[in-house]
Amino acid sequence: MPGWTRRPATHTGSGSGPDEPGAALGLEASDLAWGPPGRPHLIAGVSFSLAPGERLAIVGPNGAGKSTLLRCLYRLHRPVAGVVRVDGADVWSLSPRLAARKIAAVLQETPGDFAFTVQEMVNAGRTPHAAGFSGRAASTRAVEAAMRRMEVSHLAGRAFATLSGGEKQRVLIARALAQQPGVLVLDEPTNHLDIRHRLEAVELLRGLRMTIVTTLHDLDMAADVAGKVLVLRAGRQMAFGPVSETLRPALIRSSFDVEAEIAPRGLSLRFDYRLPERRADSETESGE
Ligand code: ADP
Ligand code: MG
Secondary structure (H helix, E strand, O other), rough: OOOOOOOOOOOOOOOOOOOOOOOOOOOEEEEEEEEEOOOOOOOEEEEEEEEOOOEEEEEOOOOOOOHHHHHHHOOOOOOOEEEEEOEEEEEHHOOOHHHHHHHEEEEEOOOHHHHHHHHHHHHHHHOOOOOOOOHHHHHHHHHHHHHHOOHHHHHHHOOOHHHHHHHHHHHHHHHHHHHOOEEEEOOOOOOOOHHHHHHHHHHHHHHHEEEEEOOHHHHHHHHHHEEEEEEEEOOOOEEEEEEHHHHOHHHHHHHHHEEEEEEOOEEEEEEEOOOOOOOOOOOOOOOO
């Protein structure tokens, strides 16, 4: 599968003025908390701010609340405290349709996706946009460009359910690109991808002009993809900031319970891990 990322960064051929579809938008969370009704908060105290076009990786151990935080960002969970602002506006002050024109989500596949063909899946990305004659032409162009970009045009007539994990992932990303959002939110987008497609996904994310928030469980990947990182542990924000200043050994130890060595590699970082030595005699910190 040669290089579906090696196309120009103009992902849909649209313009780039601030009101154009697909122009990057700022995203901000301020003291955000969410939990199911009557239950303790699953995430709390989450605050970050991204300028248009910045890329954020959300990292943390399994169950830390990464997917829950994303659900607050793409307006699925209404925060019980705090606020999410896109382009300066509280996402809950926007209609679902307007919110969907600003923020698209690429999630791990959902059961409802399986009844559709690939073409129908990608067309669905246009649902939040205006209909009408000129709207239809723009939609056709956006869908075709997104499918070409993700190299899924040849799969158009296939049932989504029959695709491989990697093909499904590319279709889901194509649907989000067809949506022409200003913010793209992705949940573990490299999960089902083989080595080659994982590298291509990194390149794709780096080449998109929109603002990106992605969960990742791999710190190497986070350093490759993102300029900023937000670290969650047990629903609490351990850190937010530029990747190289933030992902330091002490933070990795307190967030992931591993010792890390960090080496520069090109413009990115490589992480080596080992289990911490357990001290049988005391529970005090090592004091390093
Ligand atoms: P991560 O994506 O970091 O692995 P999640 O956000 O999926 O973590 O989940 C964080 C914790 O919250 C997990 O223990 C999960 O079982 C729990 N959880 C997630 N969503 C809900 C929900 N709607 N109701 C109750 N518990 C939930
Ligand atoms: Mg998750």
